[in-house]
Amino acid sequence: MDFLRPASWAEALAAKAEHPSAVPLAGGTDVMVEINFDHRRPEYLLDLQRIGELHTWDADGPDVRLGAAVPYTRIIDHLADELPGLALAARTVGSPQIRNRGSVGGNLGAASPAGDSHPALLAAGAEVEAESVRGTRLIPVEEFYTGVKRNALAPDELIRAVRIRKATGPQQFSKVGTRNAMVIAVCAFGIALHPGSRTVRTGIGSAAPTPVRARAAEEFLAAALDDGRLWDTRGPLGPAVAGEFAELASGACNPIDDVRGSAAYRRRAVGVMARRTLGWVWGAYRGNEGRGAACA
Amino acid sequence: MRVTFTVNGRVHEADDVWEGESLLYVLRERLGLPGSKNACEQGECGSCTVRLDDVPVCACLVAAGQAEGREVVTVEGLAERSGAPGGRLSPVQQAFVDAGAVQCGFCTPGLLVATDELLERHPDPSDADIREALSGNLCRCTGYEKILDAVRLAAARGGETARDGEAARP
Numbered sequence: 001m002d003f004l005r006p007a008s009w010a011e012a013l014a015a016k017a018e019h020p021s022a023v024p025l026a027g028g029t030d031v032m033v034e035i036n037f038d039h040r041r042p043e044y045l046l047d048l049q050r051i052g053e054l055h056t057w058d059a060d061g062p063d064v065r066l067g068a069a070v071p072y073t074r075i076i077d078h079l080a081d082e083l084p085g086l087a088l089a090a091r092t093v094g095s096p097q098i099r100n101r102g103s104v105g106g107n108l109g110a111a112s113p114a115g116d117s118h119p120a121l122l123a124a125g126a127e128v129e130a131e132s133v134r135g136t137r138l139i140p141v142e143e144f145y146t147g148v149k150r151n152a153l154a155p156d157e158l159i160r161a162v163r164i165r166k167a168t169g170p171q172q173f174s175k176v177g178t179r180n181a182m183v184i185a186v187c188a189f190g191i192a193l194h195p196g197s198r199t200v201r202t203g204i205g206s207a208a209p210t211p212v213r214a215r216a217a218e219e220f221l222a223a224a225l226d227d228g229r230l231w232d233t234r235g236p237l238g239p240a241v242a243g244e245f246a247e248l249a250s251g252a253c254n255p256i257d258d259v260r261g262s263a264a265y266r267r268r269a270v271g272v273m274a275r276r277t278l279g280w281v282w283g284a285y286r287g288n289e290g291r292g293a294a295c296a
Numbered sequence: 297m298r299v300t301f302t303v304n305g306r307v308h309e310a311d312d313v314w315e316g317e318s319l320l321y322v323l324r325e326r327l328g329l330p331g332s333k334n335a336c337e338q339g340e341c342g343s344c345t346v347r348l349d350d351v352p353v354c355a356c357l358v359a360a361g362q363a364e365g366r367e368v369v370t371v372e373g374l375a376e377r378s379g380a381p382g383g384r385l386s387p388v389q390q391a392f393v394d395a396g397a398v399q400c401g402f403c404t405p406g407l408l409v410a411t412d413e414l415l416e417r418h419p420d421p422s423d424a425d426i427r428e429a430l431s432g433n434l435c436r437c438t439g440y441e442k443i444l445d446a447v448r449l450a451a452a453r454g455g456e457t458a459r460d461g462e463a464a465r466p
């Protein structure tokens with residue numbers, strides 16, 4: 001094994017082009033587990049921790065350009081206003097020690113259907129900035145996940161950053177697990193209201209081979225909000241609308257039975273989370289702060 | 297490969313480090329610092345918690361090469377860092393002993409490093425702060441109550457020392 005330690009982004013891209021089999025190493029919270037347990041013996045480890053720009057972000061435009069290796073702790077501490085859904089999701093990752101190292105770039109690299117960033121990125125709207133010596137391309141996050149633990153990166157590409165729409169409305173994230181800390185999602189749900197474009201976006205985690213959006217649910221809800229002029233009146237959402245939204249979210253799942261939960265449980269739990277989180281974000285949009293009152 | 301980094305204020309050099317080796321392995325097996333414990337090697341138990349450039353991390357998930365040139369603090373360095381006189385425990389360590397928070401002791405080094413960092417950030421933490429800060433550290437013996445007591449005790453004593461300090465000032 002070789003340990004490659006590029007000092008700059010250009011050097012990292014050159015190293016990845018020269019050794020496409022090199023395994024990028026950011027916080028190591030996925031990679032090191034695999035190495036410790038002998039599940040992976042890469043020929044090259046490509047350490048990205050020394051590349052300053054991967055650890056910073058730029059929040060000046062309509063997007064946050066989040067460096068691939070920014071640890072979750074910094075997202076929680078510094079970006080909760082711009083990226084509330086992602087910050088909520090980040091709070092549920094592992095433990096403080098894991099959040100101090102683990103990154104969204106690493107979550108995307110691993111592309112586990114249970115990764116907690118994914119529902120939040122899908123709901124907010126995001127592009128993955130993939131770069132190689134050949135150039136840069138922006139991959140819409142919904143096209144980034146190509147299969148269980150597979151993503152759209154070419155062998156010579158690295159993730160430079162993720163460009164995430166800044167929130168213009170309330171966002172929520174909900175995750176089912178056996179305890180609060182240190183738990184892989186049984187399933188998860190993210191939702192974001194986008195009042196500017198009068199759209200709603202969602203993300204489902206751990207209930208299909210890849211993270212997915214519940215598109216039928218999003219379209220149904222956008223139409224229902226338009227029909228009722230609810231974006232303008234900020235009136236209450238009827239239980240029938242919330243119920244149908246939950247049904248459609250449940251229908252977007254394609255889960256499996258595994259040790260963490262059955263397919264039937266996941267379908268049902270996603271529906272419940274969809275209804276609850278919708279209650280929370282709509283309550284916030286109407287001006288009721290907090291989750292408590294709106295709990296489904 | 298050779299890895300050079302600072303542990304508890306002193307520069308250390310480790311030779312013949314395998315490229316896939318963890319910081320935990322280097323500390324324990326190459327530098328003779330077995331305070332940080334190895335239990336799960338997958339980030340679940342926190343018994344290997346150290347500070348890497350001040351930040352609490354699982355040493356089992358840091359590649360040795362990633363520690364190059366960095367500063368590491370392990371449980372072995374807590375007493376000296378706290379300014380405790382030679383041979384004495386740090387206030388946090390003493391509070392763990394006094395509160396009966398140590399049984400088999402395997403989880404203790406990680407909990408001490410995590411608690412030390414918590415009290416640095418939050419000298420007067422709420423119970424929720426304590427639970428959150430220690431949520432990455434498992435203990436199979438104590439049932440956690442005594443550990444919470446120890447952290448509260450350390451915080452209370454820290455407060456006393458600070459107040460004593462103020463009172464002593466003219």
Ligand SMILES: Cc1cc2nc3c(=O)[nH]c(=O)nc-3n(C[C@H](O)[C@H](O)[C@H](O)COP(=O)(O)OP(=O)(O)OC[C@H]3O[C@@H](n4cnc5c(N)ncnc54)[C@H](O)[C@@H]3O)c2cc1C
Nearest residue numbers: 026027028029030031094102103106107109115116159339
């Ligand atoms: C105890 C424990 C608990 C955990 N809990 C959770 C949890 O609750 N939720 C959750 O989602 N995850 C969890 N994880 C998994 C892990 O922490 C996350 O997936 C994290 O986001 C990985 O980030 P990292 O920087 O540590 O990635 P690394 O381990 O460094 O890398 C992960 C993958 O991404 C690739 N990669 C990293 N950076 C780049 C880049 N810039 N370009 C291209 N590829 C790249 C790597 O090659 C590797 O394949 C947990 C892990 C542990 C050990």
Ligand code: FES
Nearest residue numbers: 337339342344356
């Ligand atoms: S040994 Fe590192 S977390 Fe358990």
Ligand code: FES
Nearest residue numbers: 400403435436437
């Ligand atoms: S005292 Fe035994 S594991 Fe905590």
